[in-house]
Every structure is written in structure tokens, then in C-alpha cells.
Amino acid sequence: MVADHELGRLGEKTAKNYLEKSNFSILKTNWRYSRFGEIDIIAKDTKTKELVFVEVKCRKSSLDDAKELVTPKKQQKLYKLASLYLHLEKKQETACRFDVIAIKINERNKEIEHIKNAF
Numbered sequence: 001m002v003a004d005h006e007l008g009r010l011g012e013k014t015a016k017n018y019l020e021k022s023n024f025s026i027l028k029t030n031w032r033y034s035r036f037g038e039i040d041i042i043a044k045d046t047k048t049k050e051l052v053f054v055e056v057k058c059r060k061s062s063l064d065d066a067k068e069l070v071t072p073k074k075q076q077k078l079y080k081l082a083s084l085y086l087h088l089e090k091k092q093e094t095a096c097r098f099d100v101i102a103i104k105i106n107e108r109n110k111e112i113e114h115i116k117n118a119f
Contacts, residue, residue, distance in 0.1 A: 007059075007060065008056075008058060011057070011058025011103045012029065014058070014103055014105070014110060014112065015040070015041060015101040015103060019101075022114070023045075023046045023047060024044065024045055024046065024052065025043060025044040026041065027043055027044060028041070029042075031085060033085070033088075036077070036080065037077050037078075039053050039054075039055075039078065039081050039085065040055055040056040041053075041054035042085065048095075049095065050095045051086075052096065052099050053081075053097070053099070054098075054100070055070055055074070055098070055101075055118075056100075056101050057102050057103070058102075058103040058104075058105060059102075059104055059105075060104070060106055070100050070118065070119070078098060079098075082096065082098070097116065097117050098119050099116050099118055101113070101114050102115065
């Protein structure tokens with residue numbers, strides 16, 4: 001069984017592998033700007049050419065529980081971080097979106113739900 005402190009890291013690794021298999025190009029993982037916070041994964045969707053900011057939520061219980069944790073306050077924080085990233089990388093004109101990857105991990109299996117344009 002996965003310890004609670006390892007669950008987040010395992011979820012992010014699982015999400016990264018899932019995205020790579022789904023033809024996403026991973027640009028950054030755990031991108032942090034000072035004390036403002038962190039974006040779990042920044043990727044490029046090779047089909048749509050969009051820059052994708054991905055929030056990963058991983059739980060032992062259910063996918064619904066994980067999805068509900070991306071609160072309006074968390075969404076605002078991610079918008080601000082994404083704006084900073086776009087400014088710093090001089091990509092303000094780049095099409096982008098926000099996705100959530102909800103992962104349920106237990107001793108028997110992993111379930112992954114990829115919610116595109118989540119907010």
C-alpha cells in the first residue's frame with residue numbers, strides 16, 4: 001500500500017506517464033514561482049498545439065473526491081501562475097487550457113480520468 005506522503009508524487013508520475021502515452025510533450029513538472037505556488041505539469045498537446053497546465057489530484061478513495069479539490073480559489077491561483085509562466089517564457093499569445101487529471105490509486109489498480117478544459 002502507498003504511504004500518504006508518497007501518494008502525491010506517485011500521482012504526478014502516473015499523470016506524466018499517461019500524458020506522454022497520449023501524445024503530450026512534457027515541458028515542465030512541478031514548476032514553481034517563488035512563494036506563489038506550483039503547477040504540477042506544463043505540457044503541449046501535440047494534436048491541438050495548445051499549452052496545457054495540468055493539476056493532478058490523487059486519492060485512495062474516489063475520483064469524485066479528487067476532482068472536487070480543485071476549488072475556485074485553487075483555480076484562481078493556477079490562473080495567476082499560468083499568467084506568470086506565459087509572461088516569463090514570452091508565450092503570451094500561445095493558446096492554452098487548464099486540465100485536471102484525477103487519479104484513484106489503491107492496492108488493486110489505478111483509475112485515471114483526464115478532464116480537458118476543466119475550468
